[in-house]
Amino acid sequence: MIEKEETFQERAIRLLNLSDEEVLGLSGFYGVHKKSEIETIKPKITRINEVDFVKINISFKSSLIRQCNREINIQNNAISNNGFFSNRVIDRSGLLCLQSQIEFARKHQLKRIYLTAFRDEFYETGEYYNGYYSWGRYGFLMNRLDQQSEFLTMMHDHNYEETNIHDLVKYKQGRDFWVSIRTTWEGYFDLHLRSTSSLIFTDITNLLIKT
Incomplete structure (x- = not known):
């Protein structure tokens, strides 16, 4: 039924x-x-x-x-x-x-969680916001089509194959590259159990919390 x-x-x-x-x-x-x-x-x-x-x-x-x-x-x-x-x-x-x-x-x-992932020293306040890095690492995906397109173009232009921030920052070269970019972006987390967000989050919690 x-x-x-x-x-x-x-x-x-x-x-x-x-x-x-x-x-x-x-x-x-x-x-x-x-x-x-x-x-x-x-x-x-x-x-x-x-x-x-x-x-x-x-x-x-x-x-x-x-x-x-x-x-x-x-x-x-x-x-x-x-x-x-x-x-x-x-x-x-x-x-x-x-x-x-x-x-x-x-x-x-x-169904979803939304946020803005701020870059370092947002609005020149002197405060350091690492959301642009951390929230992508934890499973948030870019919500705006223009930002998704810019990200994929950037990956292509710099010879990266990754399609999301989590996969990019898994290794040192990708981390260093993304930290050098420091861009603010709008994100969402899909709460469905088998979503890309959820699979990424399981991966990162297994790495950081259970070790």
Whole structure:
């Protein structure tokens, strides 16, 4: 028997009525924090239920995470990761938060996660953003056709055969090349279990978390 597809109204009711603890899981909070820390950190959760837009905003700061902002877009059945900044120069907090976020997103039947992968010293603020490297390494793929085309043209012009950032930065020559480019790009993570994003993420977690 074919299951009836959930309507937007049904999805809105289901997601808007999640407990704050479950909503917080969609931000990746539990990748680096315990439920017992919620009272201390005091994350902000805002549910917006308007005629033209239904969403849930999540934000928090902690000793580990300088800023984390998420938006659950219920119309698109997706999460927008609007900002993630670690207090440490080099750590795995981004990977651990993403791992936890993916688990909760699949549990609650969301389809994609979107973000902007910023390059170093974005807008000349002096802050170093390594999203252009890390998020591609973790399975995010370029979402804009023009950026995909520019990437593939760049690969061809420099004699690379790779079609995504993860495969390019697997080895030193590719890593050095991509670090020299430092370009900001728009990305998405397909939450389907057998998607390219998911297969890449399994590969990188096996390498970095289980070793």
